[in-house]
Amino acid sequence: MALLLNAVSPAVGGVLVRGEKGTAKSTAVRALAALLPEVDVVPGCRFSCDPAAPDPTCPDAPHEPGAATSRPARMVELPVGASEDRLIGALDIERALSEGVKAFEPGLLATANRGLLYVDEVNLLHDHLIDVLLDAAAMGASYVEREGVSVRHAARFLLVGTMNPEEGELRPQLLDRFGLTVEVAASREPDQRVEVVRRRLAYDDDPAAFATRWAGEEAAVRARIGAARKLLPSVRLGDGALRQIAATCAAFEVDGMRADIVMARTATALAAWAGRTDVLAEDVRQAALLALPHRRRRNPFDAPGLDEDKLDETLEESGGGDGPDTDPDGPDGGGGQPPAEGPEGPQGGGDAGAPAEAGDAGEAERSAGAGSGERSPVGAAEPFRTKVLSVPGIGEGAAGRRSRARTEHGRTTGARRPGGPLTTLHLAATVQAAAPHQRARGRSGPGLVIRRDDLRQAVREGHESNLVLFVVDASGSMAARQRMGAVKGAVVSLLLDAYQRRDKVGLVTFRGSAAEVALPPTSSVDAAAARLESLPTGGRTPLAAGLLKAHDVLRVERLRDPARRPLVVVVTDGRATGGAEPVALASRAARLFAAEGVASVVVDCESGPVRLGLAGRLAGELGGSAVTLDELRADSIAGLVRDVQGTSRRAA
Template identity: 80%
Template sequence: MSNAPHYPFTAVVGMDDLRLALLLNAVSPAVGGVLVRGEKGTAKSTAVRALAALMPDVDVVAGCRFSCAPGAPDPGCPDGPHEAAPGTARPARMVELPVGASEDRLVGALDIERALADGVKAFEPGLLADAHRGVLYVDEVNLLHDHLVDLLLDAAAMGASYVEREGVSVRHAARFLLVGTMNPEEGELRPQLLDRFGLTVEVAASREPEQRVEVVRRRLAHDDDPAAFAARWADEEAALRERVADARTLLPRVELGDAALRQIAATCAAFEVDGMRADIVMARTATALAAWAGRADVREEDVRQAALLALPHRRRRNPFDAPGLDEDRLDETLERFGGDDRPDPDTDPDPDPGTDPSGPDGGGGGGVPPQGQGPESGPPAEQPGPSESSTGQPEPSEPAGAPAAGAGAGDRSAERAAEPFRTKVLSVPGLGEGAAGRRSRARTEHGRTTGARRPRGTLSKLHLAATVQAAAPHQRARGRSGPGLVVRRDDLRQATREGREGNLVLFVVDASGSMAARRRMGSVKGAVLSLLLDAYQRRDKVGLVTFRGTGAEVALPPTSSVDAAAARLEELPTGGRTPLAAGLLKAHDVLRVERLRDPSRRPLLVVVTDGRATGARGGDALALAGRAARLHAAEGTAAVVVDCEAGPVRLGLAGNLARDLGGTAVTLDELRADSIVGLVRDVRAATGTDSTVRNRRAA
């Protein structure tokens, strides 16, 4: 590992909000950490790693692996007791948690073999112990496995880490500053972990040529000679470190007045954030801002800046909501609930915030987009106009000269999705071994115990009953004389467990002209949006293939970001012919590549169509689609067809497609978890009366 110095914090160009958020946490770790969101290549990790050099040294008990404070050691420390133990100072640690780390690497490893055979409680501390009283940094935190997220949440809530293995347990203190970076394009965070970050910052690369030039110049200089580059910035680093120390010293003397508290409470209420954590974080952040400014009182500008850092990520109601804060509304709230103890009440002479066209920063109309749907590309989408076909035929047929996908003549503007709903659980049959998730059955490290086997490598999950059963017949031969059980390595049994895995859910959406008839596309998009929300909650990867005109395209390659899929779906126009076979073949290509990239993640193909197929070969279109569907069936791909056919006359083409795919078909109504159809089906299955229906369908 290289010992080259990290890139200096003071050499980071721009990124004012990011640097401020990190420095506030250095001043007051009680703020609760920082989540940094931004596109790749924006110096997120560089700035975070540089923070460690600015943190004050930590006094620890000499020789304690858990960083106990000499004046107040942890009474339950595994290395204790520490009565009158000498202390020593060391730099604050920046501990990085890899996304693919194991549970034992995070919380520590307990040697079960020695505990059972020798009665020795041998514990090897993990990353949580290393990060105690320091910084725990998670790069790509949104890709962290669920079981590690649960452990982080427990440690953050309790300030301690517990390691338990079959009745043998170890506890140690684990209070750390949690800092995470993520690229939103790769998926969002679970709401519970999102709320644990005190502050959030959105970063993006500068569009100013001069600033970009300076970034490149400094980066090249650092890479050529890191030590010389660090020496150039040593004075600035020392000055900033001293300012952090001074702010820490001033922090206990900062007064948070009643007027500031009223503004904090009113702001959190006005933006409808859940719980009280936002109020507490805002109060701590405003206090840290005052200390950072060298003041002993909290002012309105501190409250405003605290709101901009602490509230945006707490306003999201679902994963499709863009984080953000309406600054005009924030200023109105602060003005309305401002008290007489504001430092300068005459700075805003305009009593009517609506009469001044300039914003709080002097800008005109370039503010935050209206609250609700977030930014959109282009003007608001309109409902299809009266030019659409509305004949009484079962389905309209496209003219022979219908344009290809992307051509304008037969296209209709993108129709808005209907309100999402809770869907039935769609799962892949069988037992998988993929990434941890919440959709299909799988062999996992966590879940209910289903059996036992001999351990391969280090024993982590002991099956106690199976171990005792294996050792019991050999006790006399091993000379057992006391109450204890003589256990050897060959007796140990590893528990096998069954839980849930995340899948690759590939959507194949029919965007042809027949799907736009009778304004159906809004309902179809609402259904797919509902399935995307379900995929987010079940920790799946998602992909989107669309077909219309003369071909199909991959609208979104497989990704963990359901936000991106929802955005592509919202912008999806309709029109043209129905090249169903092309859509299925394109999906086949996508899945073939994904099997090579991630062979353990099982796919679920969701085809959203009315089953119609048109194309250049006329009557052969359905036959071609059937052959393409049987390719998926031959490879064992689990498939569900969402039947979008509507009207009094139904051709049942989606059901035929489902049979060719070797899957099942559900209607839009049946897709709803609370649908009447689903309730009737469940009752019939429970009473045995559904057999008649199944026999009729088989006939």
């Protein structure tokens, strides 16, 4: 329904489809293209101008008056690895060098104008591409200012993104730019699953026959979309419906005014889809279920969702006399879900019913340094903004927001001869290299005579994402409830920072007699936060085992992703107990990291009036830096990053 509403009114702002793998997200989006009505275009226009109202600023203008042709609506797919030039277009290098003229080569935004632009795995797309994409979708135009080219062209398209949240989330700012969001999950009803399998097998056996079988229903949907589009300008959004929309957005404390506008457009499209010219309360309700869940998140680890009881109460108080659940044409929206199943559950409150004496028991266990009892999980303290931790030097990993790196995107810092295939031309440096040789090469026309040796690769510097591997001490020495809550709060804060900087994260914990990989490296920071929340504590402190397990994780990740540099964050009080010579073993394990130049930070969790300084000693052996929980806050220290970089450089 969200897809169809955008087909009726592209001004709704697109759809983000979130869901687990294997739920036919891509299949549904690709099928939509066949349902879109044909479009009339100016023949030969690369930007698909409407012959009834051609764009006077179109780069291909002027157009021949009255010329028109029809074609199916296009669906353009944006690959995750696309370059910015491929998306927005760029200077036509071939014509610039051979003919000496400036010519614009359109990108995917131009191709998608008046059609559908689809981004699969949109959460894995580089942030700067998402920003460009959503800006164009919001403004209906693309502006290109680069390499001497200044072009504006229309870029009105139905934007659809799909993603699996397990592979990482979108930033809240980007979530807000999608008009509607839908959560998709596979049905647990055997009859529905049987029907899915039956249809898929029928299609595989005879695709043509399968398409013929459903051609009638597809034609009916296509006709209904066309009728709704024609009716849309006649739909009246009354003051009562507008007041309901405003009251609903205010009640759910959404930021800004975009939600109100999207809800108004969605409710209007719903009325047109139902064949009505008045927006009813049921339209407002269904619009809220599609437009608000992803906009009311308060931090990245809160699941999107909407309390439907509160929604119904708000609509009733604001004057909604119509029955909110009576529209057979509206989206399901999960209306039958009981409130307990929604995502409004308590955050970080897992220890609300814990025994009061747990803290004292934990302190006793800490004093003994042994203890084998396991404590129930402790909830994390309130997260805070942390100081930026970065890896020293310049890397070449995936684009992100943490450490300096040579990237395909970013500011240009110089030029060099390409060591392999040319990927990003430095035009000025190329022309400068070729210019002195033009007379010797017999140049006679306006174009430059270019040789392979003249080409120069642009050197650009931006920021990369890193692998942030958390090594968390969950032993008895950390088991005091208040202290463990503070420790978890600090790690959650660092996870929030990793989320915002697009890092991969991993979680290694150690307690009792061994260490375990609680979460292999992943882009899903939410998963790391969930594992941390349920982390039990108690037992001895096998620090060496934790460090060796982390070392093994890094070794495997180097093989999988050699360009991504790691940052190891060890959260411990520095104690090492259990087994023979635990302190010596921990020292030898730590020196493995120092020998390989792995950037590391030790978050010192030691508390009490008497401090042994064990965490600081461990940081020295790791070749990293130690910081207390209080110093980790962004407003507490100014030199943490400098310290981390300096000690890591000395170790390297």
